[in-house]
Amino acid sequence: MRHSLPLAPQFYVTAPQPCPYLPGRMERKLFTALQGDSAGKLNDSLSKQGFRRSQNVLYRPSCSDCTACLSARIDVRRFTPSKSQRRALSRNGNLARRASSPWATEEQFDLFRRYLDVRHADGGMADMDIFEFAAMIEETPIRSRVVEYCDDASGELKAVCLTDVLDDGVSMVYSFYEPELQKRSLGTWMILDHIAIAREAGLPYVYLGYWVPGSSKMGYKAQFSALEVYRRGRWELVQDLSDYDEERHPLTTDPIAEQVANISLPDSRS
Known part of the structure; x- marks a missing residue:
């Protein structure tokens, strides 16, 4: 007999470690496991409350003296591209989108390694091997897609985004691209294309x-x-x-127990 896990997950807090974004600060995350038949509902609900997915974990910053990290989303219906973003659309008109199930390939990993070596050689993913890369792509208990962008003429892979499909939008979990094409603003262009994807699917964010x-x-x-x-x-x-500059300064944050108490969970009866 198959059993569903309860929709009342357990939350935990990571040990403090150096912040990768702001020098001299320490980061801490509040997290919970994402698993079972109700994983999709939980991901939808917590994504609306500032959480992000990494494989089978949902997390949100919970630093003791800083609230600089702000979960961000674009309202698709109100979005209008800037001049530079329109230029990015024009520069990458030769790329074709191809979406598939979350399955890692050697071609993706080769592009991922080139991207890290040039853009994030000292980052937390710098030592990731092909097995860890495969886990990042494939270990997902929800509806996820790998969106590949290939050159129309040569068929060469130029950019990739691991994307989750939520009930109110698409979530760009992780993206990377050919570092030699930096002047083409591929990172910006992938966001613009995901706005198009959301519009095509009738999703607002x-x-x-x-x-x-x-x-x-x-x-x-x-x-x-x-x-x-x-x-x-x-x-x-x-x-x-x-208005958000002050968010970098030390602030009084709610105790962990209070943070957890204020998280809304999906109705187990729905």
Whole structure:
């Protein structure tokens, strides 16, 4: 007999470690396992509350003295591209989209390694081998897709995004691209194409992960119009970027028990 896991998951907190975005700060994450027949419902619900997926784990920053990391998404219906984004669309018109089940390939891994070696040689993924890469792509208990972008003429793989399909949008879990094509703004272009994907599917949002004011690594997300961030328990439209500068400073954050108590879980009867 098959049993479903309960929809009341257990939450845990990681040990503090150096923040990868803001020098001199320590990060800590609140996380829970994502598994069982109700994994999709749980992922949908917690994604709306600022959580992100990594394989079979959902996590959200829970730092003791900082709230700089803001979960970000684009309101597809209100989005309009800037001039530079329209140029990115034009520059990459020769790329064809191909979406498939989450299955890792050697071609993807080769592109992933080139991307890391040039863009993130000192990052947390720098030592990832092909087996760990396969786990990142394939270990998903929800509806996920690998979106590949290939050159129309040569068929060569130029960019990849691991994408989750939520009940209210698409979530860009991780993307990488050919580093030699940096001038073509492939990272920006993949976001623009995911806006198109969401529109085609009738979904209202594209989830981008975390925007960190003050971090050059995450600054590109603030360049998109109709950007919303999850702050103080609700989603709000970003109108003035300077309003978020203060988020880099030490703040009083809620105790872990209170944070967990305020998380809304999906109804187990639905």
